[in-house]
Amino acid sequence: MLVLHDPLKQTDLPRGCVATIGNFDGMHVGHQAIIRGVIERAREVGRPSAVITFHPHPLTIVAPDRVPKQILTIAQKEELMREIGVDALLIVPFTHEFSRLTADRFIEEFLVNALQVTEVRIGRDFCFGAGREGNLAKLAAAGERFGFAVHGIDDVKMRGMRVSSSIVRDAISKGCMRSVTMALGRTYFIDGRVATGRRLGRKIGFPTVNVDPQNDLYPGSGVYVTTSRFESFDRSFESVTNIGVRPTLYENYAVTIESHIFDFDSNVYGDTVRLYFHELLRREQQFRSALELTNQIRMDIERSRRYFLRRPIDRT
Secondary structure, eight states, X not given: OEEESOGGGOSOOOTTOEEEEOOOTTOOHHHHHHHHHHHHHHHHHTOOEEEEEEESOTHHHHOGGGOOOOSSOHHHXXXXXXXXXXXXXXXXXXXXXXXXXXXXXXXXXXXXXXSOOSEEEEETTOOXXXXXXXXXXXXXXXXXXXXXXXXXXXXXXXXXXXOXXXXXXXXXXXXXXXXXXXHHTSOEEEEEEEEOOOOHHHHTTOOOEEEEESSSOOOOSEXXXXXXXXXXXXXXXXXXXXXXXXXXXXXXXXXXXXXXXXXXXXXXXXXXXXXEEEEEEEOOOOOSSHHHHHHHHHHHHHHHHHHHHHSOOOOO
């Protein structure tokens, strides 16, 4: 996959492409439907498929007080685009200068003159350009004028509800992992660096790895059935992960992400880990003593092991 991080200044572009435009945060099933349609159409007509996206999120520039926490890092988005089969990912830097570019100029200067698009597919409610003036109707009118096809793609609905990045973010924050998995069409994950913690878990018999997350967004406080995959190991490990402030042991302490890896005793400090979240076991709670907490951890581990007995993971 060709990846261009500043395509407006590039000359090596996938000209004549079938393209789509959007933020695509989360790469949920709605996004996948649009992108797969682009890929299939591009192959059908013998053209390259291209996804045009923006980084950082446009609200970071135009309304920083309203910018949502992003589900994916830009590296994760690139990885998922590659996996789905996109030929070219064009990441447009969203700057103050770019935010003032009109929809008409974006269409004519970039889509028409630079990319020479043959077809564009976007979600019916997608807007672009200064003041969000660009929409499906404006793009369709430009297509008639400049000779490229335009298709508006309907929303994907699950249980009668439109799948959107905002709905996925809300479900992640609430720990509703089954809903998140359905909306994403895959197991939700975050990446992070293994950091040095207080090593209290080891003292009470349950050693943990502390994860410093790279993602802006991660699940709300609670205990989760997870799978951990370290960069230095070519396999996955069953685990249970706590997200919260550890109220039984500390007061007013910062939120931490700690994973107890089953049957694992390797030094992975500084390693990169990917945590896959399968199910919320329980909300974080304060116990009357460290002994009561220890007993609950044992039960959490046992429940997690039973989960994996019912749903074995692919360790490769």
